[in-house]
Amino acid sequence: MDAAEFRKRGKEMVDYIADYLEKIDKRQVFPDVEPGYLRPLIPDCAPQDPESFEDVFKDIEKIIMPGVTHWHSPYFFAYFPAASSFPSLLADMLCGGIGCVGFSWASSPACTELETVMLDWLGKMINLPDEFLAGKDGQGGGVIQGSASEATLVSLLVARTKTIRRVQSEKPELTEADIMGRLVAYASDQVSTWRHGFALYHLFSLLIVAFADSFLKLIIFFTVTIFFPFVFLALQFCATLGTTPCCSFDKLLELGPIC
Structure with a gap:
C-alpha cells in the first residue's frame, strides 16, 4: 500500500466508522456466538501471499462484527465509554501516523x-x-497509564512505598517485612475485583467495607488505625466513583476528612 492507496482506503475506513457509529443502535449489542467461533473462519496459518484490501474489508462484517460487543451502543448499560468521540478517533489516526x-x-x-x-x-x-x-x-x-487496572496498580505501589518509608523514618527499628505484615488498604465491596488480586500479589491486606453501611464501618476501621497503630498501618483508601456493579458513588466530602 503506497501513499495514494492509503489516502483512498483511509477515506473508505472513515466512512465505514462513521456509518457504524451512526447506525450502531440497529446492531445486536451482545454477539450471539460461542467461544472459539472465530478460528474456523480464518486460515490456520498466516497466508504466504497478501489478500486484497477489498477482501480484508469484507471480513470485517463477515467475521469480526458477528463477535463484537458494541460498547458504544445506546443499549449497552455497562462499563465505560472510551475513545468514542470523533475527535478522539482522529487523534488516534494522528498518533498512529506519527508512531x-x-x-x-x-x-x-x-x-x-x-x-x-x-x-x-x-x-x-x-x-x-x-x-x-x-x-x-x-x-x-x-x-x-495504559488502563484503569494499571493506574490502580501504580497507585497501590506508590502508597505501599510511601507508607513503608514513612513508618521506617518514624520507627527505624522496624524492618520492611515487619511493616508489610501490617499494611491495610480499605475499599468498598463494590470495588472492582482486580484490586483484590493486586493486594494479594503485593502482600498487604484489603479490608472490604460492606456497601450498605460503609460509612459507619469506615469510621470504626480508621478509629482502630488511629488508636491502635500497632494493629494496622493504613496505606490507602479506595473511594469509588461509578462502580461496575451498580454505578454507585462514595461521598467524597464525608470520606475525605476521615482519610
Missing part, C-alpha cells in the same frame, strides 16, 4: 510535555490541590 515512542523527553519532547500539560489541565478540572500539579517543587505531575 513515536514517548518513553523519555529525549525520545519525543512533544509527547512528554503535552502529557504533562494535559494532565495538569485534568488536575485543575477536578480541583486537585496544587501539590498534584507539575512544576511544584518537582513533586507533582501525572503520567498516563
Whole structure:
C-alpha cells in the first residue's frame, strides 16, 4: 500500500466508522456466538501471499462484527465509554501516523510535555490541590497509564512505598517485612475485583467495607488505625466513583476528612 492507496482506503475506513457509529443502535449489542467461533473462519496459518484490501474489508462484517460487543451502543448499560468521540478517533489516526515512542523527553519532547500539560489541565478540572500539579517543587505531575487496572496498580505501589518509608523514618527499628505484615488498604465491596488480586500479589491486606453501611464501618476501621497503630498501618483508601456493579458513588466530602 503506497501513499495514494492509503489516502483512498483511509477515506473508505472513515466512512465505514462513521456509518457504524451512526447506525450502531440497529446492531445486536451482545454477539450471539460461542467461544472459539472465530478460528474456523480464518486460515490456520498466516497466508504466504497478501489478500486484497477489498477482501480484508469484507471480513470485517463477515467475521469480526458477528463477535463484537458494541460498547458504544445506546443499549449497552455497562462499563465505560472510551475513545468514542470523533475527535478522539482522529487523534488516534494522528498518533498512529506519527508512531513515536514517548518513553523519555529525549525520545519525543512533544509527547512528554503535552502529557504533562494535559494532565495538569485534568488536575485543575477536578480541583486537585496544587501539590498534584507539575512544576511544584518537582513533586507533582501525572503520567498516563495504559488502563484503569494499571493506574490502580501504580497507585497501590506508590502508597505501599510511601507508607513503608514513612513508618521506617518514624520507627527505624522496624524492618520492611515487619511493616508489610501490617499494611491495610480499605475499599468498598463494590470495588472492582482486580484490586483484590493486586493486594494479594503485593502482600498487604484489603479490608472490604460492606456497601450498605460503609460509612459507619469506615469510621470504626480508621478509629482502630488511629488508636491502635500497632494493629494496622493504613496505606490507602479506595473511594469509588461509578462502580461496575451498580454505578454507585462514595461521598467524597464525608470520606475525605476521615482519610
